[in-house]
Amino acid sequence: MYCVQCEQSNKGGCAAKMGSCGKTAQTADLQDVLLRVMQGVSVYADRAAAKGARDEVVDAFTPHAWFTTLTNVNFDEARFVSLIRRAIAMRERARLLAETAGADLSALAEPANWHPGMTPSELSAAAPFAAIQRFMDRDGPSIVGLRNLILYGLKGTAAYGEHARVLGFEDRAISAEFHRIAAFLATDPTDVDALLSHALAIGALNFQVMELLDAANTGRFGHPEPTAVRMTPRAGKCLLVSGHDMGDLEAILQQAEGTGVLVYTHGELLPANAYPGLKRYPHLAGNYGGAWQDQQKDFDAFPGAIVMTSNCLINPNLKGYADRIFTTGPVGWNGLPHLTEHDFTPAIGCALAQPGFAEDAPERTLTIGFARNTVMGVADTLLGMINKGEVKNLFLIGGCDGARPGRNYFHDLAMATPKDSLVLTLGCGKFRFNREELGDINGIPRVLDIGQCNDAYSAIRIAGAVAEALNVGVNDLPLHYAISWFEQKATAVLLTMLHLGLRRIHLGPTLPQFLTPEVLNILIDKFDIRPTGNADADLERMLQAA
Template identity: 80%
Template sequence: MYCVQCEQSNKGGCAVKVGSCGKTATVADLQDVLLRVMQGVSAVAARAADRGVRDAEVDAFTPHAWFTTLTNVNFDEARFLKLIATALRMREKIHAAAMAAGADLSDLPEPATWEPGATLAELSAAAPMASIQRFVDRDGPSIVGLRDLILYGLKGTAAYSEHARVLGTEEAEVVAEFHRISAFLATDPTDIDALLREALAIGALNLKVMELLDAANTGRFGHPEISSVRMTPKAGKALLVSGHDLGDLEMILQQTEGKGVNVYTHGEMLPANAYPGLKRYPHLAGNYGGAWQDQQKDFAAFPGAIVMTSNCLINPEIRGYADRLFTAGPVGWAGVRHIVDHDFSPAVARALELPGFAEDAPEEVITAGFARNTVMGVADTLLGMIGRGEVKNLFLIGGCDGARPGRNYFHDLAMATPQDSLILTLGCGKFRFNREELGNIAGVPRVLDMGQCNDAYSAIQVAVAVANALGCGVNDLPLHYAISWFEQKATAVLLTMLHLGIRKIHLGPTLPQFLTPEVLEVLVEKFDIRPTGEVASDLDRMLKAA
């Protein structure tokens, strides 16, 4: 096992026996094998695409398979055995189609021809061929660090792509570009300039994918609108939905309708309470709990059933709620019941068996729903506030949250921002400060919750629109970035920001383990990335640059 894909990697080091997330060495090895085979699938699919051939089944399986390997998604050995078997079948299928079309398959890279076996024993024995450690020893840490930047960026992009796909939104060009970059990775490239180009290509691809996901969510559920979200429970039976998948939440709301079950969101699902198509269900009762890293405490105290629709899952056995937890989509934990074909009836039945909340808790609410459409709808107001000097600075503070020390930085920065500034926030990082009273400017709340981590698209569109209206570039705006890095979705979003040329991003609280000093030096030189430091000095530097 060699795992450095997220901040949990043995508290900043490399996981070699068991991950801090709870991932075993066996699961880590199976994930490495799956990804290596999937690079081979893409290598063949890219050759087939050159002959005008694509396979819908292969294209649909690809983002799902990659998604299962993200941090805190799937820990189930049995599921990975099946996924690897399916990946090998997909590779064979697209290979046959490519051959029939006359594609040149004479010099395919190693992952396109590698046969790792089928049994757990065979796959475990073959895993060193797919391990990052093999390539670190051979090509050096900086080259592998850049390849990891691409690998993890592709993982994040795959997750967003899968969220859009299950809502019925995908584009052939997006899948083709994903296969192309994955096929590039399959060649084990060593050219630094080429690696950097492809990393930025992922940024461009992820921007398109986030656009597709935005269209999928708003097309199905309407544009988020300013909403008061209840943060305390009501009396009654209860079902908690965590993760990111709004389609799953809608199906749960439909399948609980009229059954006396209150449905609550958790973590990254909080922004769902602002979508008209979801908030129209009267039994969507609000949000319960905080960010993903608090789930063991939150889930243990929740007196109902729980559905985890995507990352981030933590070991449910420690706090004894595995018998009322259900997984869906890419998520898996051995022994935890998995929802098949979006039939949530087992979770609904369990919610009806459990006691639920005995009484209403004192009502607490927060305001959400400041997504792209909402903010642009009051663009004249915002521009007027900037022009009159009522708003002198904008801060984008958000991203992935986590449990490691140092993440109070984002709370402290939000609290320290001047009263004449607005804070755009997204992702679960907002839980660090979204219950604080930070006031308003001319009736506009200072904290504008823009949604999930993928709603970085909304923030980008708002920034571009404001810059265009003011006749300047995005980097000329008094807009300051403090991004909380944790895992692969954040990597994809970061690459998108770099692709757009956004500079002076404060990234923390720690930098990715796979970024060697040499690689970091390149990123600092090209994009002026800044590791987070002391709040006072960082804020002073931001304001002086405004």
């Protein structure tokens, strides 16, 4: 296998029988085949869209299929074979749609008519024709790297789109634009300017998708509000929900009602505790554990059942909880029970069969819930503090966390920020410092937890509102970015920030391997991206630019 899509990749890429994440070469090959067929789906869907035709089934399947190929989501080979079979059927469905609409079906890109076969030997033989490094010798690493920037940006955007879709929020224009960009990628383009243009188009698209997901979350569960979340367990039977999907969490809370099972969030679901529609359930007991990379320790110590709703799943067989963890949605691991149709009774039954927590732990809380509605609700107060000089700098520190050395940078930077500054944080990167005591300014906590990684939308809206009120451009604000990159959702968010023209983004702790030094120099020159270095030196540079 060859994989460079996330920071877990070995130096030079995961060129081995098994990736650092636990993905086998066979699974990696099947993912490549699936995405090549899905590009063919988009070729036809894009031609149909040009004639005003759309198929809701095709549009619904597309983000789900792409989502399954993200880092630490689905490791189940049998599921991927099934997805490939469905993708081929969807491609034919999209072809018939385009044909019926009278679309021009000449000069089609290769994935539109590529047939990988369905037997194990056929799929294995087809994999090299779908591999991301297939044209490395012909086109060179910079061109292939830019194509991968588009590929991985589409993956991240699809994930956010799927989160919105399962809550009942879809947008025809968003689907059409996704198909347009994926159809462009299907041509194996080589023009640098066109590749960069389409990468920024993904940024624009992802902003729309995050806006849609924000509407889905707030429309279903209300706007987050400042909430002191219990971070230590209570006595009783227990079920832990990890991942990102708040619709699944709601279903679990509804089905666990009256059973005596206490439900805890983990990782990126911590922000769910601030939504009125979810925290109204008294058996939502708080949060247990930290970021995704700590899950093997957290899950092993948790005396109940576990449900993984989306990325990021780590090999459960290395610890002692494989018999009490369940997957749902796009997630999968060979041998783990997979729950469908939002039926979580097996997981609840498993929780009842486990010992649970014997006693209450000493109570510790963490205040969260500072999304855009809350912060903009006190905008006058915040602007007054800025004008008076009580708040001199704003820092956005967060993103996707990981296990590699160097990520203490984000903790060290947050701890070193001046006492007259506010730290906005989101994603699992906040677990690096969110339990530290950084104090407050006039009663406003210095650390403002905005939410999940997709709540970069909230941060962007907040920054825009402050800039507008102060009658300056966003890049003229004393606002500094330190973004931890890990996987494809972070790639999509970064492209959104670049699309919006945000500059001086400190990105790290390592930069994506799929971008060559030449391409990185383009991004550095065009957008002033700055690789993270020493936290103190970077902080000094940020403050000098303010």
